[in-house]
Amino acid sequence: MTTLRTIAALGAFAAFTAAAxxxxxxxxxxxxxxxxxxxxxxxxxxxxxxxxxxxxxxxxxxxxxxxxxxxxxxxxxxxxxxxxxxxxxxxxxxxxxxxxxxxxxxxxxxxxxxxxxxxxxxxxxxxxxxxxxxxxxxxxxxxxxxxxPSLPEVLTIAVDSLPGAVFATLPGTKKRPAIVVIGGSEGGSLVTTAAAPLASHGFAVLALPVFSPPDSRTGTREIPALPAEWADMPVETLDRARAWLATRPEVDSKRIALHGTSMGALLVLLGAAHLEWPAAVVASVPSDLVWDGWGPGVELGTRSTFSLRGKPLPFVPLVGYEEELKGFERQEPVILRRTFEQGRAKYPDRVAPARVPVERIRVPLLVIGADDDQMWPSGAMARNIVESRKAAGLQTEALIFRDAGHSLYDTGYAPTTTYNTGLRKTGGTPEANARAQAEAWTRTIEFLRRALGGTP
Incomplete structure (x- = not known):
């Protein structure tokens, strides 16, 4: 007994020492x-x-x-x-x-x-x-x-029939709900970095680039097979993603969600409003209106960003866009938000025809906006979406962050201190951006699992 007590005392002393x-x-x-x-x-x-x-x-x-x-x-x-x-x-x-x-x-x-x-x-x-x-x-x-960024067991493949696209999923024989992910006006393959992280949470993910603009420094295009401009882009572009996913044995083709960021959010909202197959939608820093298209050879104010069934959708022209970009030459802050607000104010008669008919979206919808977004006023536009649906008796899950900016697609664990150090401003404080990212990421995963009926 004495020996046991001595050992116990020595053990307690060792634990205290270790804790100290x-x-x-x-x-x-x-x-x-x-x-x-x-x-x-x-x-x-x-x-x-x-x-x-x-x-x-x-x-x-x-x-x-x-x-x-x-x-x-x-x-x-x-x-x-x-x-x-x-x-x-x-x-x-x-x-x-x-x-x-x-x-x-x-x-x-x-x-x-x-x-x-x-x-x-x-x-x-x-x-x-x-x-x-x-x-x-x-x-x-x-x-x-x-x-x-992702689990090591995630399988990732390039999709030859969809230029630049990447498909990611966890291994297994059970069918998984799928997500089609669309990026913003940055274009190119950047959106494909989202595939494996989302797939790590049990989804089958198709990250789909939809256009590839010329590099501002070299003039080269990363994915030449894609359009160089974002103008009259068919909303039916999303149908190609669904058709490919339907061929995959690991995908439940009745449970395909759309996830879009910035201009990609506008595309997925239009897709959910006009196409019959989307099962859920996440629109991060979205717009409630269609705007004019842009890109090489596209005169501002003359073409829409999107088309439907071969016809351009009504749009609101930006105002002061080229003048705003001169801020780079003058070494002044470039705040693109102003060009959208000025366009909306100058062309009030064009707002209603250009509005996304979000009341036609009858599947679960999550919108994520930011009031200090300096790229475009996503906070106000997210509220417009919520209000339009409320007037039609529809519920919308909404996250609108007061002090955050445009750059919400991250997890909250990456440095956010350099977002606004350059001339092009995206908005938000470093703390508010990180908090918004963390909540948006967590809530997005929860929303998609709930809306799509869970994952294997």
Whole structure:
């Protein structure tokens, strides 16, 4: 008995000693699917002491320019509780790159480190985040987590019959609900980066590029088989995606949703209003109106962005677009939102004919808008969609973020501090953008699972 008591006492002492060692805990780490919740905490530091937690990551934002990764860093100072612990879900950062309680703060508040050269693509692990804990100037602990964009078992293939398209799904014999994902006016293959992350949540995903504009620097086009302009684009373009998905044995062709961002959101809303097969719709930073088309050889104000059954849809022309773009030459902020607001104000008689008939959408609909969107007024336009459907007795699931901007398609765990550093403004504060991204990502997955009847 004495021996057992001695062993128990030694074990308790060892546990106390281990707990007293400073440690950074990451749950459920060390590898997390990006977008899933991460719980950061600190333990084993002197009670009521000030501690500094820093985070560092090589990061390259998703962009048509394919930028080389830069080294980003965040720092936050906390006061430990009476037990020598800091729980980032509740403990406020006293100072640093962010303040207040925010479990994602160390991730989104990272800023580029000055004087550090960009890395070559593939030479650094952009998924890894490294943490350091300091008391005064002494390092006490380190830890790391990898934010993987998708599960390793996701199968991804190129779709030869749909130029630039990518299909992604988890393995298995059960039929899965599918999502057709459409990107915005950036065009090209950028939208295909969304396929594997969404597929990691149990969906079969077809990411479909619909146009490929010339590169602003070189004039070359990434996907020459696609249109160079966004003008008179057939809404029936979506039918090609459905037809291909219907041939796949792993897809339940009766459960195909549409997901669009920005101009892609306008396309999926039109598709859901005029086509019979969509089972659910997600429209992120959408428009409630059709606007004029653009691209090489397209004179502004002369062509619609979309057509239906071979006929151009009514549209509202932008006003002041070319003058707004001169801001790049003058080194002044470029705020494209103004051209949409000015067009709506100048042509009130064209608004009603150009409106998307959202009351015709009889399947579950999620709209996501942002009031500080500086690309176009997606917050106000999302509200218009909700109100039009309400007047028709239809419900709409809506997320409208007051202080966020246009760039909502991410998970809330990537740096958001550089969104508005260039001349082209997208809007939102770094904190508001990250919060909106996190909620929008989670709610989108939940909505699609619910609307499509779950996943295998």
């Amino acid at each position: 060692e400073p440690v950074i805990r990451i749950e459920p780490g060390p590898v997390v699917l990006d977008g899933n919740a991460i719980h950061l905490s600190i333990a084993g530091v002197p009670p009521r002491s000030e501690v500094t937690l820093s985070a560092q990551r090589w990061f390259a934002p998703v962009s048509t320019q394919r930028p080389r990764p830069r080294l980003f860093r965040s720092e936050a100072v906390f006061k430990a509780d009476d037990d020598g612990r800091v729980d980032l879900r509740t403990a406020p950062s006293l100072r640093g790159t962010y303040v207040g309680a925010d479990p994602r703060g160390p991730f989104w508040s990272m800023q580029p480190l000055a004087g550090v050269e960009r890395a070559e693509p593939g030479s650094v692990d952009t998924s890894e985040v490294r943490f350091e804990l300091h008391i005064a100037t002494k390092q006490q602990a380190t830890s790391r987590v990898r934010l993987v």
